[in-house]
Every structure is written in C-alpha cells, then in structure tokens.
Amino acid sequence: MTTTNMTMAKALNEGLRRAMEKNKKVLIMGEDVGKLGGVFRITDGLQKDFGEDRVIDAPLAESAIVGTAVGLAIRGYRTVCEIQFDGFVYPAFDQIVSQVAKLHKRSDGVYTMGLVIRIPFQGGIGAIEHHSESPEAYFAQTAGLRVVSCSNPSDAYWMIQQSIEHDDPIIFCEAKSRYWEKGEVDLDNPPQGLFDAAVRREGTDVTVIGYGSSVKTMLRAADTAVAEGTSLEIIDARSLAPLDLDTMARSLEKTGRLVVVQEAPHMASIGSEIVAELSERCFYSLRAPGLRVSGYHVPYPPSRIEEDYRPSVERILDAVDRVMGAES
Amino acid sequence: MTTTNMTMAKALNEGLRRAMEKNKKVLIMGEDVGKLGGVFRITDGLQKDFGEDRVIDAPLAESAIVGTAVGLAIRGYRTVCEIQFDGFVYPAFDQIVSQVAKLHKRSDGVYTMGLVIRIPFQGGIGAIEHHSESPEAYFAQTAGLRVVSCSNPSDAYWMIQQSIEHDDPIIFCEAKSRYWEKGEVDLDNPPQGLFDAAVRREGTDVTVIGYGSSVKTMLRAADTAVAEGTSLEIIDARSLAPLDLDTMARSLEKTGRLVVVQEAPHMASIGSEIVAELSERCFYSLRAPGLRVSGYHVPYPPSRIEEDYRPSVERILDAVDRVMGAES
Amino acid sequence: MIGEELVQLLTPEGERIANSEYESTLGIDEIFGLYRDMVIIRRLCNESTSLQRQGQLALWAPVQGQEAAQIGAGRALQPMDFTFPTYREHGIAWCRGVPPKDMLRLFRATSNGGWDPQKYRHSVPTVVLGNQALNAVGYAMGIQRDGAEEAVMAFFGDGASSQGDVLESFVWASSFNTPVVFFCQNNQWGISTPMSIQSKIPLYHRAHGFGFPGIRVDGNDVLAVYEVTKRALDSARVGGGPTLIEAYTYRLGAHTTSDDPTRYRIDAEVEVWKHRDPIERVKSLLVREYHVKSAKFDEVITEADAMALQLREDVLAMDRPDPITMFDHAYAAPHPLVEEGRREMIELGVSAASPS
Amino acid sequence: MIGEELVQLLTPEGERIANSEYESTLGIDEIFGLYRDMVIIRRLCNESTSLQRQGQLALWAPVQGQEAAQIGAGRALQPMDFTFPTYREHGIAWCRGVPPKDMLRLFRATSNGGWDPQKYRHSVPTVVLGNQALNAVGYAMGIQRDGAEEAVMAFFGDGASSQGDVLESFVWASSFNTPVVFFCQNNQWGISTPMSIQSKIPLYHRAHGFGFPGIRVDGNDVLAVYEVTKRALDSARVGGGPTLIEAYTYRLGAHTTSDDPTRYRIDAEVEVWKHRDPIERVKSLLVREYHVKSAKFDEVITEADAMALQLREDVLAMDRPDPITMFDHAYAAPHPLVEEGRREMIELGVSAASPS
Ligand SMILES: Cc1ncc(C[n+]2csc(CCOP(=O)(O)OP(=O)(O)O)c2C)c(N)n1
Ligand SMILES: Cc1ncc(C[n+]2csc(CCOP(=O)(O)OP(=O)(O)O)c2C)c(N)n1
Ligand SMILES: [Mg+2]
Ligand SMILES: [Mg+2]
16 A cells, blocks of 8 residues: 555546546536635646646636536536535526536436636635625535535545546535645545545444544544543544445444534434434434534624634534433 | 404415515516416416516526526515526525525625525325425524424414515425315404414323424314324424524423424434524423424435335324433 | 428418429438328327426427427438437437437426437437537537537527527637537527517528528428528538527427416417418428328327327336435535535445445 | 737827727826825735735735726726726725725635625625626616716626636626626736636637627736726716726746746736836836825835735734624524524634633
8 A cells, every 4th residue: 555645636637637547538617726726725737737628717607617517427428516615506506406416317318517616715814805605505405416515635536536436416515724734645546435524533332423623623622621531532524425424323322422512503404304313313322412513593704713613623522522421 | 353264375375466466576486376376376367466566477597586586686576586496406506505695794785685586386186296395394404594383274264474574585485285264264363473383282191293294183183082092282483584483482391202203304404403402592492303204315215115215103103202211 | 470481392272383592302211201200209109298297207398380390300310410309309319310219308306307418429419408509519520620520509489599608609600610410490599589689680591691591481381391402502611601590489388287378378369370280281292292001100199199109108207316416426526525415425325335 | 919909099009099989087186196106006915915925814806907907998987887806906995985895804724704885885705706797787787777977897707707607797788777886807817727727819809709898908017007097987877888908917926825927927028018017117106107206105105015014913903703603693583503502612712702
C-alpha cells in the first residue's frame, strides 16, 4: 500500500483526473471550472489537459448546468457538474427533482442518469451569505437521488471516483472547510464502499454520528471527553442517502446512547432521520433519548458569528452529558 | 354560531374573498387564476369581482410568480401565489429559499415577507406524474418559512385567512384530494390558531399523527380499530413547521404509542421530525418505538397504482398492531 | 397577427403561394403521406378523447388543429435525430414510430413514460414546462462531442416560452452553437392564458435577441412546416447552430379533457381557426393539383379507423400494472429503502409477486 | 465590439461627441458633482481593498473601472425611485445615501444586509445572481397598483444575464409594461467567464426579442450613462414600460479580493481599458471645457481621504455582533424553534444576554 499525503482539494482534483483518464465519456461542467480551475481550484489544470470539450466553462445558469447534463447523460456522457457554492444549487432544484431523480424510472430503466453534482457545502470559511448552507436533506429526501459527503482526502479521492462510476445520480457534498486539510491517500485501494459509514474512533459510552465538517469537531469532542472519563464512538455517516444504518445500529447496541451532529437546522433533517430510524431499530437498547446537535433554525448568520451557529465541541459535550445523565 | 355547509374548494374561495375584502393590499397571482378560476376553481369569480389588478393571470413561470410576489411584498402588498400543482413549485425553489425565507432577516426586520404560497399537494386524484407530490418537508426544513396544511372546509376557510394576515411567509399545502368534500364552516369564529394541531378523535391506545389527505384515512383506520378493540387518538398536525409538539406529546403521554402517517417517503420527512422529537420528549412514556407509515422511496407511481403507494387503512393498522404488540 | 413575416406555401384554401425563401420539394406521394399522417393522428386523438370520456383514460391532451405543425416537423426529421416532446406531441411520436398504444400508457396512468426512448429516438414526455429544452441542448452537446451529423429537436408551447429553462436553453444553444432546433407550437393558449400574456411581440423574435435565427411558419400549412423544419435541421446537423421555429397554429380542442375552454375563450375565435383546418388545406391541394380520387382518401379513413379500433382494443387490454413495479427502475443500483418497500408490499399481499 | 451602436457623449480623451439621439443636459456643477462622486467611490473602494488585505474585512468586491456606470445611473435616479442592487453596487448605494460604513457591514461579515432599505429606497444586496430582477419587477407592479409616478432599477451583470430569473423578468416586465429599468453592467467578465460565453451578440439586443427597448451606452462615459438612464427612468415613470440598458464597461480589478484574475485574463486587455478610465475622462472635460483649477480637484481628494479615514475608523469600531442577534428577525412573529435556540445559547453563556 503506497500512500500519498495531500489536501482534500488536491485529492478531489486527482480523483477527477483519474476518472477522466479512465473513461472518455466523463465530462466536467460548471462556472469557472476551466482556466480558473474553479473558485476552490478543484478542477485546476484539467481543462488544460483534457480540453474545452471535456471541461466546460458554463454560462452562469445552474438550471442549465444540470439540465444539459441530463441531456448529456441520455447521450451516454457522465457529467460532473460543479455548483460553485451550496446556496447556488437552488436554481437547479427543479431539474434535479423533476428530471435527474425521475428519468431513470420514467424511461423504465432505459436512461442512465449517471451524473454527479458536486456541492461545496456547510460553513466555517468566513464567507458571506449563501456560501455556507447545508442543503443535503433536500436531496436526501428525494427518491431517485443518492447523497454522499466527504471530509478528508482519502474519501475525497475515492468517493468522487466511485460516484462517477455509479449509475445513479449522486449529490456529492464536499465539506468546504476541510479542503485545505492534508491526509494520507492510498492510491491503489479504496478504503470502503461509497455507501458505507465509517467508525472513525471506537468508544463505549456514546455513539456520536455526523458527517462533513462536523466529523473533525466530533473527534475533538471525543478527545476532550476522554479527559472527563467518557468514551465516544465517532461515526462518519459518509453516505446520507441511503444511510448505513447497520453500522450505526451496531454501535448503538453497544453504547446505548446517541448524539447526532450536523450544521443543518434539525427540522426534518438527516439528523431527524437517523434519530427516528435508530429509535425504532434500537428501541430496547437505547438508554437515553437520541439527541441532535444542529445549526439553529435561523438563516445562516453573518460569518463573524458563525462559530456560534455551527455545532461546537462544547455543544456536543453538552449533549453527551445529557445522554449520560439521563440514565434510567 | 352560524355554520354553513360547503366544500373545501368553496371554503378556500370564500376565505380568499373575505381576505381580499378586508385588505385592499391582498392580491392573488398564478397561472389560470383569472377567467378560468384556477384549474381547481379555487379562485372562481374573484377576478370578475376584484379586477385584473388584484387577481393576476401570470405568464407561465413559477420563479417569476414568487419572485415578483417578493417585490410586491417589499412594496407593501400581500400576495397569495397559486402554484398549479405540487410538482411545479420547484422552479420557484430558489426564490423561496434564497429570498422569501431570508429577506426579513437580511433587511433586519424592515421587509415583511407577508406572502402565501398555495400548493395543492399529495395524490389520490388519479393524475399524471408531477401532480401528486408531497414537497412539504423541503419547506419545513427551511428556516424563515412556515408550512401549514388543510384538509377540511373549516380549516381551509380559516387557515387561508390566518395565513394571509400572518407576517411571515407561509407555504400553504392543500390536500387536493379533499377539495370536493363538504363540511360545516363557522363563518364567525376560527376553530383554533393557525399553528395548533387538532385532536380529531380521542383515544387511549395509540396516538396516530398525520396531516392533509392522510387524516381521513387515519379516521377510517380508527373506526376499524375500534372493532378490533383498539382505541386510536387521531391528531391532525395542521401546522408542519412549526409543529405543535405540545399537543402531540400530551397525547403520547397518555397512549405511550406512536404512529405517524404521511404520503411523503419517510426519508428526512415531517414524520422523521415528529418521531425524533417525540422520542426525545416522551422517552420514558413510549412503550414501543414510534413508527412511520409513509409513501415508498420511489418516484410517485402512475396513478393506477397510487393507492398502493399512499398509506392505506391496512398499512396504518399494520403499524398499530406492531406498536401494540411491541409491549415490553 | 399573421402577416408577411409568416412562411406559407399554401393558402387556407390549399392554393400554392410563392415564397421567396422556401419552396416545396415534395411530390405527390410525399404530400399524400403527410395527409395520411394527419388523418391518422386526428383519428387517434378522437379515439383517445372518447376513450377518456368512457373512463378508459385518466386524461387526454388533444392535438386537433396542430396536426400540420407536428406532422410537418415530424416528417422533416431523420431517423438519427433525437426529439424531446411535451405531453402533446402525439404527431411527433407517430412520426418517430412510437406505437399508438404506447403513447396512451401515460394517459391511462399505467406508466410515467410509455415507450423505449432510445429505440424510437424520441424521449419520454416532459410534463414540467420547459425542462426538456435544456435536456435537448445537453443532448446536442453530446452530438457535438461525438462529431456526429445529427440534430435534436425540442418541443414546447407558447406558454412554456416564458419559463426560465426555455430561455436559458436559448443562451446555451447560442453560446455553444449546438445542433438543436427549438420547435414552438404557438397554439395561442397555455390552458386559459392567452399568448398576449406571454409576449407582446411575435415569439420567434425572441431568438434574435439571443443571436440565432427565429422564424415563424404557418403551423397549419404542412408543406411550409416541413420545408422550414427541414432546412433548420439540415443546417443544425452541419454546424449551422440553433434555430427557433414558431409554428403559428391553434389548439381547436380543450387543453386536456379536464379543461373547459368555454370559460375563457369565445366560439367565434375557434370558428375562425376551423376555417384554417390543416387537413382540409392539403386535401384541397391533392384534389385540385393532383386530382387524387375520393377512393384514395377513403382508404386512409379506413386505415385510420382500423388503427383506432386496434388502439381501443390495446387500451382496454392494458391492465393495471402490478403495484410492485413501482420499485423497478426507481434506481439503477440496489437501494435499501427500495428493497424495504418492496418487502413490505409483498408482505401486505397487494402484489402478485410471491412473498420472499 | 464598440461600434456606432454605443451611445457616447465623451471620447476617452474627454472631448464631446455629438450624438443624434442624446445630448448632455448637465452644467458644470453637476458634472463636477459626478466627478466628485466617482473619486469618492474609487477612494472608498481602495480603502476597502486595503482593509480587506489587513484582515479587517472578510471580502471586498471592487468597483474600479465601473464608477461612471454606477454614478451616472445613480444620479439619474429620483429620490422616490427604488433600486435593487447586487453585491457590487457601491456607487449606487452612495448615490442613494447609504452611509459607507453600512455598505461594509456585509463585507465585514457582521450583517447579511447592512442598511435600512426602505429609508434609502435601496434594497439590501442580492448575492444569488438574478433573483433581484424578478423582485424589482414585482416592486414595479406595486408601483402600478399604487398609481405612483415612480420607477425601479434592477442591477445585474453580464454573467447574470444568462440566469433564468433575469430572462423571466424580461417576459414579465414586457407583458405587464412595468416601470422598471434593467441596468446591466457588462464589465466583460463574470469571475473568469468572458462575456463571449454568455452571448454571441451584444447583450442589449436581448430586450428587443422580448419587445422592449435595449440600448448600449459607453459605461465609462458618465455623461452618456446619466442621459440614457434618465430618459429610460422618465419614460418608465409615466407608463413607457421597461428598458434594458447595457453599460459597456470593464472590471479593472479582481472579481473580489478572493479572486486571481491573472489566471484567466491578460494584462494587455486591462491596459487597454485603463486608457478608458472613466474618471480621467470627465476630469479632462472639466479642465479643458470648464477650466476647473487643480485646487478644486485637490479639494475632492481631500474630501475623499477624509471619508476614507472615517470609514476605516468606523469599520475598526464595528464589533462582532452578539451571537444572540442571529435569532432576531429570523421570523416576524414568535417561533418556537427560534426561542428554543435563543434559550440554548443563553444557557451556553456565549452571548452577552443574561440567562432568563
Ligand atoms: C412548470 C410547470 N408549470 C405549470 C404546469 C401546468 N401546465 C400544464 S400545461 C400548461 C400550459 C402550457 O401551455 P403551452 O406551453 O402553450 O403548451 P400547450 O399546452 O398549449 O401545448 C400548464 C400551465 C406545468 N406542467 N409545468
Ligand atoms: C446563482 C448564482 N450562481 C453563482 C454565483 C457565484 N458568483 C458570484 S458573482 C459571479 C459572477 C457574476 O458575474 P456578473 O453577473 O457579470 O457580475 P460581476 O461580478 O461581473 O459584477 C458568480 C458566478 C452566485 N452568486 N449566484
Ligand atoms: Mg399553447
Ligand atoms: Mg460581469
């Protein structure tokens, strides 16, 4: 096993490159993805190497980016659409919900909607409004779509390739605040399947489940908890739709206590789904109610105060205390 | 108390009429709302009586219907936007999420986004694709919006007026399969507040919560259950965001068993939220896991088989049996 | 509204008109073929309407009045081209070879599509107004990348022309010079919304503002529609870029069988357009210029009746699908929630599928 | 690209040009006023850029090169008009009376808006490209219903012109003949996307396809922008309907301080446009034609410097808001989830608000 150290941004870039090398039908389309390499430089150098026909600088219209990718899919191409920021995916919502999610079904399986919609999501980078949203549950809810999230270089490198190879349309959520963090990537073997959750740290007292930017915060919370004598099991959900409930339930059977962490507000969220499902599956093992630590139910605040909106170590530990103290 | 018997469609029409009479700033805008009176005739006769300036036939563009209603709101008007069918609200999603939901906040409270977006939702009318969707959770999830649902004439008449008077933007979901059902309407006094759930039938064994078209199915299930010796308490959530959790929890403290019913697939849905919240609030009273009876996680099927997609009496009773049998 | 800007090759009475830009390239057999197609489509439409009235279809979207627009465009297509219809393109589907019974699956509510779109190179219907225009441009971008000499046609109505998706598709088609022909049937109405609410000026002008040709053709003149469409497709296939064709026509019937047009339009308008009937027009030409005998016309009617009979039979035989099929093709790859649903349905026993 | 179709009243050297349609109606004081505005806005922009470099702002969107477009348009507005800006309309905000420090709240990331939009009749910034065009048309529909003689101006860029919302706003403005002026600053770039990807033909033509006037003005010629805008607004206020103004200009700086334009455009292009500097142009006129003394120009620079100093002071004094304010105005009426969050935050003790 040869591993290489790189940032998550670079890992995505390398993953895209490898997918394009492997399959000539793979295209990239988005705003500023060409010469600029995207505002986050995820597509850096790809237009130079694969040409303007395969790395397409789009006019500024998200509905068109996705809508034309649908037509390209019908023609047999696999397009990786880059949405510049989470808050700009909504103009494409109609195409995603009405066409991307439904055309495989409507055509009785004739059309393959093998396209990937990359969305840098969540906050934490000090940006202005619309640049820090968590739209994942809109898509997770939508039958016909799959939603995955990556937050480290290894996952970034492999999950983007697995997503491009997959025949269903995939909403690919990238924890943008993690783009610049480095990590080891095994270039030969994927760490796991695209739809598997990962136990990032084993523990015995409380199962803490999250994804994207929250994973790192959860791991920091686990460090602090150890000092307080509490052992947290940290699970990175990775796939948000479908959820890998087996891995989650297995952990919960052991710990009996559940905390879910997400930047999105808790209303009808991924966190709600995890709590609802696990409350059902693990009813007799749960020793305390499953709690959610989420963004607040307000528009994402100006970024000078975003750290008080995003789940913090303190808020996670607060929830941990509550599930620990709830012992019946 | 003088009550009048009318259909839900007529009640909405009368409610709109009364709101327009009371406040000259109230407008109606949508596709075919004028001479045709809307495809469901909800706005029948209103353009004739209030003129083309107040009942506006829109060009066919949903983003524009909502986007111009936003500008009208800034100018002090209150627009009731009609979206012709649930599946056609998605082109307006961006305006709803990025402007309608956030402008009050962004303007530090200066702008009042007092607008209502009416959506005939859910299935059950034998329609073709895109005419039977349940998009409510997309909106419920969005901070800045409120979501309510009506499924009987009295609620229709009052909730539409309460929504128009309310200062926050409201997504108003009308159970279209109930448009032609009659019921008593008290024209003098509203039965309750806009955001209150209603106990439609008292019971002791299982709390069954739902909304929209499901309420009637739930009541039928309750009838059947009685014969089997099980007493269901039926709650119509009415407000989906915010949820009236107090009323729901009160019921659950009594019954200890929960079934939630909805046409939407269960993934990250209103049902998930209700189960997650009540699992937390009523952890020590719950005698069985809270179950959801939902649409399946597939695109809405052709309507010849829609009754096998929508929650049926049988499926509800099946869930009731499971929560009854789960006794520990 | 109909002025000199309109391409016409036949008067409403079926007399030839000289046009400086276009001339008809078709001979008697081809013209008769167009006539036949139109008669069959009208018959199909009438049969479907009555099937709907008899409770055999959930809905029907009539195409009366628009036969020339659809058959003229449909016959100008080459087999290798690809088409993106709305819910009303029965004439196009016919030209693409879609079996009539398959067209009706959507309306019998037994399918959300109905045919194999790759086999007929005719996409499944798009019901959400305008979405297909962008899908068509994307498909055309694929043609460009394949280096193929093919074209795409995107269909939409006057009403849909106001949708952002249609307008964005104009931007893209122009920027990337894609081989796409936008075929807008301006049938004057979008349900109850008159054309005047969608645009104050003729629709075909819209293309000019995006930098590509727009042209208005008499949509009730099948010869003109054929020539205008053929030229646009020929140009598109060899790198000439997009064209917007506005077929100026009229929806003689209701929007769908659920609609009641008497609420919003006057009979007199419908009467005027009945005099511009597309089928009568070409029939007059065939009689006057080619002396086609009435027996030949009768043959077509017989053929159409037989088609209708067969259609009725096929529709009545079209069973309610097994509910379990709702889980098929929801995803291409296995999905736990789909499997969970499938299992539950099998346990409920509502499906013919045996419990696993 | 710049041809006769462009309305110009001054050459880049500041010499007057006769134009058959428009003539300048402004006297020395007004022209000097425009000059002053432009200098101040450029100074504001430079100060903001350096504040950003020093870590005092999260971001800045420079407006260098576009001062004439914004000041010409901004000064043509009447107090009762209403404006819908993007994130880059600092010059317009200045003309509407928005205090400079309020313009910077967004960029200091202490607010998503920054000023009272009703007080200044200048809406809060719209960051999602194109949304504001529809909002502006809606506002204009309100003006019509009020029977008021007012106009609305919607600002957007060349890039945003491809968005469905902007294009739908053209449909609506035309159909309802609303009092709206669409002011498109074609600064040649949408981040790294060149104008040629958004349109193959001059942008102002787009309006013609929707049935209303489009006009291209030299966006670096403040006199021309002023006259063209004034006439469009005057017409809109009295029922003349919409106009699209394409102000042909150039973004001399980066898209924002996060951007690196050297990756996608060549210096030579920037150099060409530096020679068309909007401020130098009118200064030349003032010197040559009105013999304005350098002392007078110095006064403006002193004034601009003072403004910049004050701005810096104000920005540095702009504290991080109390986090608890995120719950204010999320909704107009009380909301249980908002109250739940507020309570939780107070308990956490991160806010200055005392526990309840
Ligand atoms: C996005 C969207 N909004 C609304 C509808 C409902 N609807 C179906 S057909 C129609 C009218 C369409 O008119 P037009 O485009 O002229 O086509 P025509 O029906 O006349 O062929 C409307 C409003 C829809 N299908 N999609
Ligand atoms: C819907 C949407 N998509 C993408 C973006 C990201 N974005 C911000 S500015 C910009 C370029 C806009 O170019 P243009 O409209 O020409 O305005 P300019 O910045 O040149 O003033 C882009 C792509 C956005 N703000 N909104
Ligand atoms: Mg039409
Ligand atoms: Mg620009």
